[in-house]
């Protein structure tokens with residue numbers, strides 16, 4: 348278990364002290380990327396020198412140069428790593444999440460678009476480790492999010508259906524969650540969503556919607572209850588989904604005062620998932636550590652693939 352003050356900064360003050368320059372950031376990324384020490388991808392050698400271009404580690408055995416940021420969101424970024432680290436700290440330390448406008452102001456970015464692109468890069472980092480499938484007993488339902496924004500073109504003015512899957516292990520604590528936006532209410536997408544996020548053999552609980560009954564023929568154990576009234580979602584039969592849905596709605600309402608586009612909603616669903624699944628982490632610094640750890644194993648996403656890209660199914 349990583350330790351505060353040793354593996355990650357305990358406070359913002361400590362953050363500033365640890366990561367005063369690019370070199371300190373690079374050393375830290377190297378430590379996260381190679382936790383057992385440098386390993387040359389070409390020859391397996393474990394001794395390396397830092398080159399004059401400080402982001403490169405040169406293998407002492409074969410001379411191959413490896414960049415600590417290659418294949419990560421930091422690669423070829425023109426922004427100093429110190430700024431990246433500050434942004435990640437800020438996102439993790441803020442309990443209610445960060446809007447692009449706030450990030451732009453706090454970090455002094457020239458444009459809203461830059462801040463927005465950053466948030467979406469971080470989103471890719473947040474969802475990456477979320478590929479493990481939910482298992483055990485999972486509640487599955489759809490809820491409606493948003494619906495209070497200004498009537499501007501790209502802004503959500505109708506409520507958006509969001510699919511929710513929650514692990515409900517024995518005991519009081521909920522397990523992990525997965526969220527995804529659906530194109531329409533009660534579409535068949537929830538079946539695809541189930542296959543994307545829930546392991547075969549899992550017991551899935553749902554309401555009595557007819558289209559969900561096919562889950563029983565598709566490798567899942569399926570329990571459902573037909574609701575005579577139609578609460579959203581069913582409080583008693585699906586308490587886990589109900590709790591997550593109400594937390595999500597409150598969080599979205601508190602974070603997004605100016606309304607959100609559907610694509611921005613995707614970012615916020617992933618951020619909510621990241622935060623929820625690590626909600627027991629005692630320290631905000633630990634979130635910072637986890638996010639950076641995930642960042643050094645993620646792929647770079649240029650802005651061109653971000654725009655429009657989030658409307659594609661996201662495995």
Ligand SMILES: [Zn+2]
Pocket residue numbers: 387388389390391392406407408409410411
């Ligand atoms: Zn080598």
